[in-house]
Amino acid sequence: MSLDERKKKILSSVVEDYIESAEPVGSKTLVEKYHLDYSSATIRNDMKELEEEGYLEQPHVSAGRIPSTKGYRYYVDNLMKERKLSMVDIDYINNTLSGYGDVDDIFEQVADVVSKVLSTPTVITRNNSDTIENIKVVKISDNLVLIVLMSKNGTVKDCIAKLTDTVEDKVLDKMTDILNQDLTGTPLQELHLALNNIIKRDLENFSVVMEEIVNSIKYEMSKNMKKLNSGVEKILENPEFSDVETVKNFINMISTKEIIDSALDSSKDNKLSIVIGSENKEVLLNDYSVISLDISSGDKKLGKLSVIGPKRMNYAKTISTLKYINDKFNNALGLNKEKVEKGDNSE
Amino acid sequence: MSLDERKKKILSSVVEDYIESAEPVGSKTLVEKYHLDYSSATIRNDMKELEEEGYLEQPHVSAGRIPSTKGYRYYVDNLMKERKLSMVDIDYINNTLSGYGDVDDIFEQVADVVSKVLSTPTVITRNNSDTIENIKVVKISDNLVLIVLMSKNGTVKDCIAKLTDTVEDKVLDKMTDILNQDLTGTPLQELHLALNNIIKRDLENFSVVMEEIVNSIKYEMSKNMKKLNSGVEKILENPEFSDVETVKNFINMISTKEIIDSALDSSKDNKLSIVIGSENKEVLLNDYSVISLDISSGDKKLGKLSVIGPKRMNYAKTISTLKYINDKFNNALGLNKEKVEKGDNSE
DNA sequence: ATTTAGCACTCGAGTGTTTTAAGTGCTAAA
DNA sequence: TTTAGCACTTAAAACACTCGAGTGCTAAAT
Numbered sequence: 001m002s003l004d005e006r007k008k009k010i011l012s013s014v015v016e017d018y019i020e021s022a023e024p025v026g027s028k029t030l031v032e033k034y035h036l037d038y039s040s041a042t043i044r045n046d047m048k049e050l051e052e053e054g055y056l057e058q059p060h061v062s063a064g065r066i067p068s069t070k071g072y073r074y075y076v077d078n079l080m081k082e083r084k085l086s087m088v089d090i091d092y093i094n095n096t097l098s099g100y101g102d103v104d105d106i107f108e109q110v111a112d113v114v115s116k117v118l119s120t121p122t123v124i125t126r127n128n129s130d131t132i133e134n135i136k137v138v139k140i141s142d143n144l145v146l147i148v149l150m151s152k153n154g155t156v157k158d159c160i161a162k163l164t165d166t167v168e169d170k171v172l173d174k175m176t177d178i179l180n181q182d183l184t185g186t187p188l189q190e191l192h193l194a195l196n197n198i199i200k201r202d203l204e205n206f207s208v209v210m211e212e213i214v215n216s217i218k219y220e221m222s223k224n225m226k227k228l229n230s231g232v233e234k235i236l237e238n239p240e241f242s243d244v245e246t247v248k249n250f251i252n253m254i255s256t257k258e259i260i261d262s263a264l265d266s267s268k269d270n271k272l273s274i275v276i277g278s279e280n281k282e283v284l285l286n287d288y289s290v291i292s293l294d295i296s297s298g299d300k301k302l303g304k305l306s307v308i309g310p311k312r313m314n315y316a317k318t319i320s321t322l323k324y325i326n327d328k329f330n331n332a333l334g335l336n337k338e339k340v341e342k343g344d345n346s347e
Numbered sequence: 348m349s350l351d352e353r354k355k356k357i358l359s360s361v362v363e364d365y366i367e368s369a370e371p372v373g374s375k376t377l378v379e380k381y382h383l384d385y386s387s388a389t390i391r392n393d394m395k396e397l398e399e400e401g402y403l404e405q406p407h408v409s410a411g412r413i414p415s416t417k418g419y420r421y422y423v424d425n426l427m428k429e430r431k432l433s434m435v436d437i438d439y440i441n442n443t444l445s446g447y448g449d450v451d452d453i454f455e456q457v458a459d460v461v462s463k464v465l466s467t468p469t470v471i472t473r474n475n476s477d478t479i480e481n482i483k484v485v486k487i488s489d490n491l492v493l494i495v496l497m498s499k500n501g502t503v504k505d506c507i508a509k510l511t512d513t514v515e516d517k518v519l520d521k522m523t524d525i526l527n528q529d530l531t532g533t534p535l536q537e538l539h540l541a542l543n544n545i546i547k548r549d550l551e552n553f554s555v556v557m558e559e560i561v562n563s564i565k566y567e568m569s570k571n572m573k574k575l576n577s578g579v580e581k582i583l584e585n586p587e588f589s590d591v592e593t594v595k596n597f598i599n600m601i602s603t604k605e606i607i608d609s610a611l612d613s614s615k616d617n618k619l620s621i622v623i624g625s626e627n628k629e630v631l632l633n634d635y636s637v638i639s640l641d642i643s644s645g646d647k648k649l650g651k652l653s654v655i656g657p658k659r660m661n662y663a664k665t666i667s668t669l670k671y672i673n674d675k676f677n678n679a680l681g682l683n684k685e686k687v688e689k690g691d692n693s694e
Numbered sequence: 695a696t697t698t699a700g701c702a703c704t705c706g707a708g709t710g711t712t713t714t715a716a717g718t719g720c721t722a723a724a
Numbered sequence: 725t726t727t728a729g730c731a732c733t734t735a736a737a738a739c740a741c742t743c744g745a746g747t748g749c750t751a752a753a754t
Contacts, residue, residue, distance in 0.1 A: 039728075061734065100563055223448070244583055374746075
């Protein structure tokens with residue numbers, strides 16, 4: 001299923017013009033703007049054939065053509081030229097990604113940066129199969145204890161529990177042992193359950209202190225589950241969203257965990273996955289494209305960063321931005337990981 | 348400037364009907380729906396007078412009336428009946444506000460809850476005149492140190508700094524002393540500057556470790572400045588925002604720190620402040636109303652919680668919700684504060 | 695002095711019709 | 725194989741018209 005050179009040029013021009021203008025592209029525009037050395041009639045004949053072959057669509061008979069899902073797919077796979085990021089974007093990314101904070105902070109920073117650079121909503125999902133490796137509890141004062149959770153993948157989270165009663169060091173050590181015994185190896189997604197079990201079992205022995213510690217951990221973990229996406233309002237810039245009803249549906253959709261999960265599910269096996277329009281299994285996503293990138297540190301998968309936009313999104317820029325971020329991010333987290341592992345061994 | 352009973356009833360009915368329906372209210376609707384024992388002609392005469400006195404406005408000659416800013420103001424000050432929150436809302440609030448996390452977490456929870464209950468954007472602003480009281484640095488492992496910042500108002504923040512090099516306990520103690528010397532009494536808003544000064548001055552002595560600690564603090568503090576508002580998308584439910592352009596302007600406005608600051612500035616002296624439409628100094632806010640509440644713990648002001656919506660917002664429900672939250676919040680933070688102070692004294 | 699019925703008037707919103715312009719597909723010639 | 729030319733289609737813009745909600749005023753009724 002290969003196209004001749006002229007058709008390739010036409011298809012790629014239609015895609016690129018439509019991405020830029022959001023208006024159906026006509027034969028005349030194509031000849032004038034993209035310097036095709038043929039008359040508009042020739043282009044028209046080719047466009048008709050491209051439509052018959054399923055690469056283009058016509059909103060109505062007297063309009064120009066827009067790319068079909070198949071058209072976008074052919075463009076992305078065969079025609080699209082990778083483009084270098086602009087210096088402005090590179091600078092912005094480098095200046096904004098500080099690398100401070102814990103994994104979730106960094107994920108959030110990345111999502112913010114991506115949504116700014118690409119003017120598109122960005123979704124992050126954490127890898128919940130990561131497991132607890134070690135828990136430390138440090139007393140800061142009589143009524144404040146710090147809890148540090150380290151995961152197998154080398155990420156660190158911490159929280160402070162405020163206690164109503166003072167607690168002896170010995171008791172605290174005992175609690176720390178119990179937490180480590182019970183939680184080591186627990187996947188993050190099951191942490192909530194495991195914590196509840198501890199409380200149920202040990203409440204009589206440790207009274208409220210253990211409960212306060214456990215609740216602090218529970219809250220800290222639930223915080224990350226909540227914040228999923230950045231820059232949702234960027235979608236308003238697209239003419240596709242000039243209708244408030246569409247906007248509401250989109251926001252609703254992107255806030256529904258199940259839909260996002262299903263969307264990202266299909267990209268399981270690929271580092272960089274591009275799902276265009278009706279290729280999405282989820283019907284509600286059929287007008288959108290989802291581009292996602294696995295974020296990992298070494299061989300350890302930490303999560304996924306996804307950009308969701310109208311089918312008419314800028315594939316070239318999105319992909320090169322994600323790739324750039326990927327390198328950047330790998331480096332940043334790679335460093336952190338190394339440090340954390342050292343810290344881990346040292347106790 | 349008092350109105351007779353019938354006019355009061357008319358004004359209050361117009362306001363309430365308009366808040367509910369977003370449509371200009373006509374004399375006939377008023378008679379039928381609000382059981383005014385007069386003919387529509389009588390109501391019409393009164394409405395005309397209310398318009399002449401500035402309480403009502405007429406979008407065009409053959410439409411009903413809508414309240415003017417003065418009309419809303421009179422309603423809020425004299426006619427509005429406080430209403431009890433529904434059990435559903437009370438339950439939702441009580442179940443959602445966990446009270447865990449640091450001040451910023453709690454502020455964010457409150458903003459989320461309020462925006463859910465009221466279906467309106469909610470803005471939080473922290474009181475930056477709070478000052479640093481004490482800093483603790485705890486070594487967790489060779490490469491991880493925990494930094495705990497306690498403020499005068501009794502709030503706690505913490506962050507973890509990952510170090511590239513190991514650091515001796517003695518050196519760390521020295522650094523802690525320096526941090527305390529230099530930062531105690533520093534208002535949070537000047538913290539950034541003060542931290543930069545430390546680095547500039549002491550970098551040669553402590554090499555990168557101090558810088559890593561300082562940068563972690565800087566990042567942790569900047570995180571709170573960023574997240575300002577919750578539930579912005581709720582605004583889409585209002586028919587006032589059926590035009591995407593209006594939505595964009597609103598989002599833009601609410602994301603502009605200066606505008607929000609100026610809006611909240613005028614409520615400086617009041618615990619609960621209500622600013623309606625053109626009462627706002629900021630011209631861009633003239634179509635909106637801002638209701639804000641001081642959040643304090645004892646006599647210490649922690650920040651402000653504000654609801655921003657169209658002039659046609661539900662004043663009664665908003666105010667009673669904020670009042671309810673205020674009690675709730677005071678209690679929650681009151682508790683924390685007590686704990687923190689104890690912890691503080693104990694060292 | 696108030697209140698109300700009645701009526702002429704205004705204007706936005708909705709509906710149907712016409713015009714315009716962009717773009718096509720096809721035919722016949724190059 | 726390409727292209728000029730032309731008839732055809734259609735969405736969107738422009739316009740004209742109707743309808744109805746709601747008004748303000750006047751004159752009569754209470």
